[in-house]
Amino acid sequence: MSPTHPAIDLAVIGGTGVYALAELADVETVATATRYGAPSGPIRIGTLAGHRVAFLARHGEGHSVPPHRINYRANLAALQQAGAARVLALNTVGGIDAAYAPRALGCPDQLIDYTWGRVSTLCEGDVDDGGGNAVLHVDFGDPYTPSLRAQLLAAARGAGVALVDGGCYGATQGPRLETKAEILRMRRDGCDLVGMTGMPEAGLARELGLEYACLAIVANWAAGAGPDPDEVITLDEVLANVAAASAGVSRLLAALLAG
Numbered sequence: 001m002s003p004t005h006p007a008i009d010l011a012v013i014g015g016t017g018v019y020a021l022a023e024l025a026d027v028e029t030v031a032t033a034t035r036y037g038a039p040s041g042p043i044r045i046g047t048l049a050g051h052r053v054a055f056l057a058r059h060g061e062g063h064s065v066p067p068h069r070i071n072y073r074a075n076l077a078a079l080q081q082a083g084a085a086r087v088l089a090l091n092t093v094g095g096i097d098a099a100y101a102p103r104a105l106g107c108p109d110q111l112i113d114y115t116w117g118r119v120s121t122l123c124e125g126d127v128d129d130g131g132g133n134a135v136l137h138v139d140f141g142d143p144y145t146p147s148l149r150a151q152l153l154a155a156a157r158g159a160g161v162a163l164v165d166g167g168c169y170g171a172t173q174g175p176r177l178e179t180k181a182e183i184l185r186m187r188r189d190g191c192d193l194v195g196m197t198g199m200p201e202a203g204l205a206r207e208l209g210l211e212y213a214c215l216a217i218v219a220n221w222a223a224g225a226g227p228d229p230d231e232v233i234t235l236d237e238v239l240a241n242v243a244a245a246s247a248g249v250s251r252l253l254a255a256l257l258a259g
């Protein structure tokens with residue numbers, strides 16, 4: 001899959017509450033048809049901290065696409081066609097482990113996939129990939145690209161932004177939130193944070209040969225995981241905590257690009 005646009009330094013995929021990069025300057029919008037269909041919305045390419053950056057809102061800029069209906073293949077293929085080789089996925093999540101309290105930022109190093117029924121591989125035989133639809137068995141022991149994780153962690157240290165190093169992301173089906181029992185099971189499984197969009201995105205990125213890391217933004221305690229086990233999770237709380245964390249995300253992005 002050869003890029004049809006000049007290379008860009010970083011692609012950023014925004015999750016719930018992140019529908020644009022405010023600091024992106026000289027923004028142009030590129031055409032985004034892919035062999036897998038249409039991505040969630042337009043790709044905005046511009047300049048950030050002196051570097052070319054592409055941005056895509058995972059749920060669409062008006063948050064119209066639920067997690068299980070996202071065309072993850074098209075989203076990643078569109079970014080790759082735009083010239084991206086490395087992708088930073090912003091994922092809005094619930095915290096399970098105490099380190100992942102609301103408003104924390106984290107960089108998980110593992111994941112467990114609890115999703116089902118999603119198109120989770122390029123190897124569906126539904127699209128002519130020009131390579132005979134070869135079956136791919138990509139290594140996925142470390143689901144996030146270690147070098148990109150290391151760059152992000154170094155950027156956080158340099159910029160003085162608190163970033164939790166490591167943790168296991170549990171990807172759930174959604175769009176409903178989890179039961180307390182589901183979160184207890186996930187805790188027993190070793191999950192530290194929970195979100196609905198981490199997979200199949202990470203696996204597809206690996207199949208496409210993209211560098212890929214997750215910057216998790218903790219929006220709430222997962223069901224029953226916080227100090228008040230009966231707290232009800234609201235969208236207002238989620239959006240307020242993502243907004244509160246956004247200054248740290250911006251500083252981190254600038255430091256990552258500068259590094």
Ligand code: HPA
Binds near residue numbers: 092095172219220221
């Ligand atoms: N669970 C799943 N996905 C989420 C959550 C949650 O608690 N918060 C934000 N995204």
